[in-house]
Amino acid sequence: MIIISHRGNLSGPEPSKENHPEYIDIALSQGFDIEADVWWDQGTYLGHDGPEYKISKEWLLDRKDSLWVHCKNLEAAHHLAKEFRCFCSEIDPFCFMSQGNIWVNDVSVKPPHNCVVPLLGLEDIKNYQFKDAAFAICTDYPREVS
Numbered sequence: 001m002i003i004i005s006h007r008g009n010l011s012g013p014e015p016s017k018e019n020h021p022e023y024i025d026i027a028l029s030q031g032f033d034i035e036a037d038v039w040w041d042q043g044t045y046l047g048h049d050g051p052e053y054k055i056s057k058e059w060l061l062d063r064k065d066s067l068w069v070h071c072k073n074l075e076a077a078h079h080l081a082k083e084f085r086c087f088c089s090e091i092d093p094f095c096f097m098s099q100g101n102i103w104v105n106d107v108s109v110k111p112p113h114n115c116v117v118p119l120l121g122l123e124d125i126k127n128y129q130f131k132d133a134a135f136a137i138c139t140d141y142p143r144e145v146s
Contacts (some may be wrong), residue, residue: 002136004068005032006120007048009140013120019046021053028066032142035068035118038086040075047072060084068097068116068138101135111135119145 005027007018017023024034024046037048044060045051060067060080069086071077080086081098089095093106097116104115107128111117116136119125125145131137139145 001131001134002033002116003142003145004116004136004138005034005142006118006138006140007036008034009142011141011143013140019048019053021046021055021059024063027142028063030143033066033068033136034063035070035138037070037072038076038080039072040079041073044076044079068136104134 008023008027009018010027010030019037024036027034036046039045039047039051041051044055044057046053046055064084067084069080069084071080071086071088077086077088086098087095087103089103089105094102094104097103100114102115104111104117107117110130110133114135116138117134118138119128120140122141122144125139125141137145
C-alpha cells in the first residue's frame with residue numbers, strides 16, 4: 001500500500017507549511033508520496049485556498065512519480081491532467097484520476113483494488129475497516145501509518 005502525505009504533512013496538520021515546496025520536499029525525502037493542491041493562474045502554483053507558491057512545471061516534473069496532484073481549478077486540470085496523476089474533487093463520494101486510479105471520499109464502502117482513500121486524521125486511520133483493500137492512503141499522519 002502506498003502512503004501519501006497530505007500536503008506534505010508528516011505528523012499532523014501544519015496549515016502554515018502545507019503545500020510549501022520546501023515542506024513537500026522534506027516529506028519526499030522521507031520516502032512518502034505527496035498529495036499537493038495545484039492551481040493554474042498564468043502559471044503553476046501550490047496552495048490550498050488559492051495560488052500561494054509559484055512553482056515551475058520542471059519542479060512538478062522532477063517530482064512527478066511521487067505526486068498526486070489535486071487540481072484546485074479547471075485550468076490546472078486542463079494544463080496538467082495529461083502529464084500528471086491528477087484529480088478534482090469537492091463533494092462527490094469518489095472521482096476518477098487522470099492516470100486510472102479512483103479517489104474514494106466515502107470511507108464507508110470497501111474500495112476496489114486501485115483506490116486512494118483519504119484518511120486524514122488519526123481516528124480515521126484507526127477506525128477505517130478496509131485498509132488492506134486500499135491501493136493507497138492519503139493522510140496528515142504518514143509516519144504513524146507506515
